[in-house]
Amino acid sequence: MRVTIEINGRTVTxxxxxxxxxxxxxxxxxxxxxxxxxxxxxxxxxxxxxxDGESVKSCTVLAAxxxxxxxxxxxxxxxxxxxxxxxxxxxxxxxxxxxGFCTPGMIMASASLLAHNPxxxxxxxxxxxxxxxxRCTGYHNIVSAVIEASGQEVDR
Amino acid sequence: xxxxxxxxxxxxxxxxxxxxxxxxxxxxxxxxxGHSLLPLMKLRLAAPELLVDISPIDELxxxxxxxxxxxxxxxxxxxxxxxxxxxxxxxxxxxxVSGVVGDQQVxxxxxxxxxxxxxxxxxxxxxxxxxxxxxxxxxxxxGERRIPAAEFFVxxxxxxxxxxxxxxxxxxxxxxxxxxxxEKFTRRAIDWAxxxxxxxxxxxxxxxxxxxxxxxxxxxxxxxxxxxxxxxxRLAAEGTNPPDEAHASSRYRQHLAxxxxxxxxxxxxxxx
Ligand SMILES: Cc1cc2nc3c(=O)[nH]c(=O)nc-3n(C[C@H](O)[C@H](O)[C@H](O)COP(=O)(O)OP(=O)(O)OC[C@H]3O[C@@H](n4cnc5c(N)ncnc54)[C@H](O)[C@@H]3O)c2cc1C
Ligand code: FES
Ligand code: FES
Numbered sequence: 436m437r438v439t440i441e442i443n444g445r446t447v448t449x450x451x452x453x454x455x456x457x458x459x460x461x462x463x464x465x466x467x468x469x470x471x472x473x474x475x476x477x478x479x480x481x482x483x484x485x486x487d488g489e490s491v492k493s494c495t496v497l498a499a500x501x502x503x504x505x506x507x508x509x510x511x512x513x514x515x516x517x518x519x520x521x522x523x524x525x526x527x528x529x530x531x532x533x534x535g536f537c538t539p540g541m542i543m544a545s546a547s548l549l550a551h552n553p554x555x556x557x558x559x560x561x562x563x564x565x566x567x568x569x570r571c572t573g574y575h576n577i578v579s580a581v582i583e584a585s586g587q588e589v590d591r
Numbered sequence: 592x593x594x595x596x597x598x599x600x601x602x603x604x605x606x607x608x609x610x611x612x613x614x615x616x617x618x619x620x621x622x623x624x625g626h627s628l629l630p631l632m633k634l635r636l637a638a639p640e641l642l643v644d645i646s647p648i649d650e651l652x653x654x655x656x657x658x659x660x661x662x663x664x665x666x667x668x669x670x671x672x673x674x675x676x677x678x679x680x681x682x683x684x685x686x687x688v689s690g691v692v693g694d695q696q697v698x699x700x701x702x703x704x705x706x707x708x709x710x711x712x713x714x715x716x717x718x719x720x721x722x723x724x725x726x727x728x729x730x731x732x733x734g735e736r737r738i739p740a741a742e743f744f745v746x747x748x749x750x751x752x753x754x755x756x757x758x759x760x761x762x763x764x765x766x767x768x769x770x771x772x773x774e775k776f777t778r779r780a781i782d783w784a785x786x787x788x789x790x791x792x793x794x795x796x797x798x799x800x801x802x803x804x805x806x807x808x809x810x811x812x813x814x815x816x817x818x819x820x821x822x823x824x825r826l827a828a829e830g831t832n833p834p835d836e837a838h839a840s841s842r843y844r845q846h847l848a849x850x851x852x853x854x855x856x857x858x859x860x861x862x863x
Contacts, residue, residue: 453597
């Protein structure tokens, strides 16, 4: 079927099989490869993107379901001149990543969390990110990064 | 992992979805949030020929009161429900449970109707609706019918819905002033319950203690007879025979049912 999705403000149209997953559309048809595939079973959150502003695991959404909707990926967070989003800056500042594989999903899930809860506590950040797995960091610095991006004092 | 090939159709209204179901029979499957169906299709445990996407049906996304009832449209997503002020006021158990299903991303997609129709005995909302003596409203080619939750769940992943019927809404009595409690025990944050307990007033429903959500009738009778929460909770596993599973033996699950029932009953005594 013909699928048209506005990804990061750019309209991407392509003819795809009905069974195409959104994550494949984003990576292969739109050529945006920040979004990773980790588990492929809705568990790890590496594939998290925003669909109409809400975080979703794009390995478990059909491209067809996103037809006519808006998707934001990590590439869409930075400003037009490449300026980093506060979350991108704080993940770097707070050392919220090591290998970086989970990071695009972590940042998109964090963006959604902050949209609903602009000043979360550390516990609320942990709960908000429970759908995202990181095998490297132990999460502590990820939580600090989200706290910093929310404009709050990072209290270790 | 990609599902086996299928055709995708969108239904913009209940009538349109019903027409497609009538035309295609067993080959067609409704797609709501897709967070049970798509994982199964990716694992090739399900391979429908036609998916009918009902997520555009906004007429089924609502919470409202109707006389003594609270009515929830089947396409309401968990994320809509967890913060819904009408639901929090009149059926706080259902609002709370909507907020503990899966994770943030799952709650942005999954629907209450999908969870009820999928009828996983380990799922949270079916038991919560059963505890509230809810009524499920189905629409099919022969019109609308109302099915009490106690008759709706007939076996593992099996309901009394006909293949050409669509679940349109979930109705529960207003729970104003009714004590409520909810406990589930999981291995990891986003897992399904090994065992869970939902309490609404004197009603106690168990998650994952049988092939369907069930009521802990011995506990309910003891409560009605004036037993203490602790005494009544000790009967929570009465008559159950949950199978041994990789993560928990039958005896362990029965033990959990009693412990969690007591906790949920204690919560209910302070809430409502
Ligand atoms: C990572 C993860 C964690 C999860 N954790 C939990 C958890 O902790 N607790 C829990 O309860 N659930 C959990 N779930 C399941 C989740 O709640 C699903 O969203 C839910 O079970 C199904 O709802 P859906 O809208 O996604 O339905 P779908 O997957 O779209 O559909 C499920 C089934 O119901 C049928 N169906 C859907 N809507 C209707 C309707 N209106 N009328 C008739 N038939 C219909 C479909 O044809 C299909 O057979 C989890 C899922 C994932 C992926
Ligand atoms: S790749 Fe989608 S959740 Fe892991
Ligand atoms: S930084 Fe390596 S998985 Fe998170």
